[in-house]
Amino acid sequence: MIGNKKDLLGIKDLAAEDIELILKNAATMKYVLQQNSKKTPHLQGKSVVTLFYENSTRTRLSFELAAKYMSASAANISVGTSSVKKGESLLDTARTVDAMGADIIIIRHSMAGAPHFVAKNVRASIINAGDGMNEHPTQSLLDLFTIQEKKGKIEGLKVAIIGDIAHSRVARSNIYALQKMGARVAVGGPSTLLPPDIERLGCEVYCSTPEALMDADVIINLRMQFERQSEGFVPSNREYSRFFGLDEKRLIYAKPDVLVMHPGPVNRGIEITSEVADSDFSAIDEQVTNGVAVRMALLYMLARKGGSNEASN
Numbered sequence: 001m002i003g004n005k006k007d008l009l010g011i012k013d014l015a016a017e018d019i020e021l022i023l024k025n026a027a028t029m030k031y032v033l034q035q036n037s038k039k040t041p042h043l044q045g046k047s048v049v050t051l052f053y054e055n056s057t058r059t060r061l062s063f064e065l066a067a068k069y070m071s072a073s074a075a076n077i078s079v080g081t082s083s084v085k086k087g088e089s090l091l092d093t094a095r096t097v098d099a100m101g102a103d104i105i106i107i108r109h110s111m112a113g114a115p116h117f118v119a120k121n122v123r124a125s126i127i128n129a130g131d132g133m134n135e136h137p138t139q140s141l142l143d144l145f146t147i148q149e150k151k152g153k154i155e156g157l158k159v160a161i162i163g164d165i166a167h168s169r170v171a172r173s174n175i176y177a178l179q180k181m182g183a184r185v186a187v188g189g190p191s192t193l194l195p196p197d198i199e200r201l202g203c204e205v206y207c208s209t210p211e212a213l214m215d216a217d218v219i220i221n222l223r224m225q226f227e228r229q230s231e232g233f234v235p236s237n238r239e240y241s242r243f244f245g246l247d248e249k250r251l252i253y254a255k256p257d258v259l260v261m262h263p264g265p266v267n268r269g270i271e272i273t274s275e276v277a278d279s280d281f282s283a284i285d286e287q288v289t290n291g292v293a294v295r296m297a298l299l300y301m302l303a304r305k306g307g308s309n310e311a312s313n
């Protein structure tokens, strides 16, 4: 359980104490991952299924590795070769997995609210691995873990989230999570890629990258989500890169020890240059590493139905 919930559907529903416990358990799991043998018995006898209706490399693989490292049975439904192709609905597919005894089902879907709908109708715990443009809670939690690890704290930091805010579930989850943990959040990007109601989430909003980056401790640079852009939101990739991309010249607006993050996959040369993505400022590889530890912590917590929720190694 996380708090008193059987599912992890979004950061919006979590209390700061829930987030703190997830980060604490993730630190324990990271310690486990650094040992010679990564195998733990934490999820022995449990089964974990990934059900992804959208493409993924990091999220799906890290959940599968996390489950296997903790001795769970892990399986994946490949939507392209499943009965979804014969017209089976999301709910019937999830109910089928539930009926086979899955303890945790991890769902990615293009429709906002899809994991929430499934969660109400199955016994298994559901983890939202990204629902449309709504939330990507596990990405946000691994981002928080990385910030805490690199900066020693989250409270009081200025975090600039820049790029395609409008189509980003990562932005939404991070705006909720960072503010719950006491950070100041600024978002920046072209006005066409800033949702009209974004101020209502309590963040500072800028239509220029330098203003958003000013004195930032952390930059979360977002991918241009071309697959969700039904019309031309920017004149061209070249102009987007020139006016809004993150390059070495723009880093000078941030603090000298700024941490640069990106959820991946990266469009090199569009939202970020390779010089910055591969620089000493960048924590992109650490984010990927930490994704496994954070997802181990989440599987552990959701698989437990009672007793202490704090992991020991």
Ligand code: CP
Binding pocket: 055, 056, 057, 058, 059, 060, 130, 139, 263, 264, 265
């Ligand atoms: N950050 C992220 O969700 O990456 P994938 O799409 O590769 O899972």
